[in-house]
Amino acid sequence: MTMTKTISRNFFLLLFLTLIITAFIGDPAAKQANKIEATPLAEILPTYATHFDFPVGKPDGEGYYNAQVFGKNNHLGDDWNGNGGGDTDFGDTIYSVANGYIQSAENQGSGWGKVIMIKHYMETESNVISLYAHCDKMLVTKANHFIRRSEPIGTIGNADGIYPAHLHFEIRSDTDLGIGGGYSANTSGYLDPTKFIKAHR
């Protein structure tokens, strides 16, 4: 009986000590772990765009040509067409050029048709917008929705039948510009898309 009592007392003493040690040593570590888990990094920092691909023929634009380069006829973007010519590229998939967040996806009216704009957060330089115009279908609609590089976002269209099918594609350094006109001698706020992509592969 005495032996059993001693064992029992020792057991409870050991349990008590274990609880004390856990409270002093184990708890701070557990709290730290919970803190990290409760606040994912993605909510603190935006997911950066670290690499850019071409918006058609992923990832290098294979099977497509740039029919109207940036600056030609005061063009503020690139016009991507399928090598087959005409409307052979109608309905082809358009891909997000980099990680980013949907800024807007809506019909911008005459001359533009359906337009998708994605904001890309850059780690060491100014943020940019990529713009995809004249879409037939838009596969994304939700503003601020995160999108990954090379994810399908829409299909090539003709802006409700006013052009031969192609993708008008812009990269903007001014992330607050309105829809604009697609052409201007003033290129302030616009970047050469092909040059930009090639510099960020």
Ligand SMILES: [Zn+2]
């Ligand atoms: Zn164009």
